[in-house]
Amino acid sequence: QAAKATQSRIAFYDRSMDRNKSEQLIMLGELNTALESDQLRLHYQPQVDLTSMRIVGVEALLRWHHPDGSVLSPSAFLPTAERTGLIRPLTSYVLTHALAQRGRWMAEGLELSIAVNISTRNLFDDTLIEQVSAALQQFDCPPGRLTLEVTESSAMTDPAGAIETLSILHAMGVQVAIDDYGTGYSSLAYIERLPVQELKIDKTFIGGMAHNSAHAAIVRSTVELARTLGLSVTAEGVEDEVTMMTLRELRCSRAQGYHLGRPTSADRLPALVAEIDDRLNTATGERIS
Ligand code: C2E
Ligand code: MG
Ligand code: MG
Ligand code: MG
Numbered sequence: 001q002a003a004k005a006t007q008s009r010i011a012f013y014d015r016s017m018d019r020n021k022s023e024q025l026i027m028l029g030e031l032n033t034a035l036e037s038d039q040l041r042l043h044y045q046p047q048v049d050l051t052s053m054r055i056v057g058v059e060a061l062l063r064w065h066h067p068d069g070s071v072l073s074p075s076a077f078l079p080t081a082e083r084t085g086l087i088r089p090l091t092s093y094v095l096t097h098a099l100a101q102r103g104r105w106m107a108e109g110l111e112l113s114i115a116v117n118i119s120t121r122n123l124f125d126d127t128l129i130e131q132v133s134a135a136l137q138q139f140d141c142p143p144g145r146l147t148l149e150v151t152e153s154s155a156m157t158d159p160a161g162a163i164e165t166l167s168i169l170h171a172m173g174v175q176v177a178i179d180d181y182g183t184g185y186s187s188l189a190y191i192e193r194l195p196v197q198e199l200k201i202d203k204t205f206i207g208g209m210a211h212n213s214a215h216a217a218i219v220r221s222t223v224e225l226a227r228t229l230g231l232s233v234t235a236e237g238v239e240d241e242v243t244m245m246t247l248r249e250l251r252c253s254r255a256q257g258y259h260l261g262r263p264t265s266a267d268r269l270p271a272l273v274a275e276i277d278d279r280l281n282t283a284t285g286e287r288i289s
Contacts, residue, residue: 027080035093039065042097043263046276047234047256050248053280055273057113059256060098061263082119091122092131099139101266110270115147117179120154124161129168143173147198150176152184155194163194170195182218188225199226203237210243223250
């Protein structure tokens with residue numbers, strides 16, 4: 001009886017594995033098509049400098065406009081891309097499209113820095129450096145205007161390897177940010193050894209600041225320590241005015257979040273930037289006087 005139960009459990013398990021595998025294969029095929037037929041789009045989310053209260057940059061965030069009419073967020077397809085190696089052409093797509101777009105905004109008189117997320121596999125991909133330098137050159141982007149965002153846990157996969165790649169990027173003049181800071185297990189002592197210039201405090205801490213004193217304390221001490229280490233700090237997931245002004249008082253460098261603006265298509269971004277700049281500078285002007 002017991003053996004039978006085990007057997008059927010195994011059979012069930014195997015079937016579901018097969019189904020997951022074939023689902024993955026289907027998605028892989030669809031993703032390949034998506035890459036080739038312009039179904040992948042970048043949305044851009046503004047980042048504000050909390051000293052000048054101006055929009056200084058944007059983060060590129062990937063969306064998949066699926067032929068079935070839905071728009072898929074990265075969490076729905078990045079794991080498959082990462083597992084199958086499709087992440088390499090995908091990141092290359094993101095880099096070139098983001099830098100091309102930055103060039104178009106420049107031509108319209110809108111100068112923005114651009115942040116691109118890279119995955120664990122990209123960080124340990126020998127072709128990353130070549131891809132980055134080729135894209136910078138092709139779109140005439142000063143290296144200092146590009147930030148690559150790497151999560152703590154990516155870097156921790158192989159700390160020595162991460163240091164090696166990040167050092168080369170640093171030598172090229174590219175900015176590197178640690179994304180989702182606080183959600184991994186690394187210490188600031190480890191981060192201090194990485195050639196990075198920026199920490200992005202994860203949105204769970206920022207979202208919790210207003211009503212969770214532990215989160216507020218984590219944010220406060222991270223901002224202070226980062227400043228001591230000469231790193232700039234971006235708060236992600238800023239959803240309200242009080243949180244933004246608290247971060248400004250803490251002298252956090254930059255903020256990003258729905259309160260400022262949601263990720264937006266490239267064509268609508270200039271209007272959003274103008275609207276935010278207006279909103280912020282009217283508001284802070286009134287507050288200061
Ligand atoms: P991330 O890099 O930490 O990006 C921030 C995420 O928070 C984005 O989710 C953004 O839409 C969301 N967000 C922004 N402001 C707020 C806010 O005020 N409140 C809340 N609750 N969320 C906010 P998204 O676009 O779904 O991206 C999720 C993750 O997928 C990103 O996290 C990043 O790790 C990854 N990702 C996105 N685009 C790319 C890409 O082109 N390449 C790679 N490798 N990863 C990407
Ligand atoms: Mg990011
Ligand atoms: Mg993040
Ligand atoms: Mg993330």
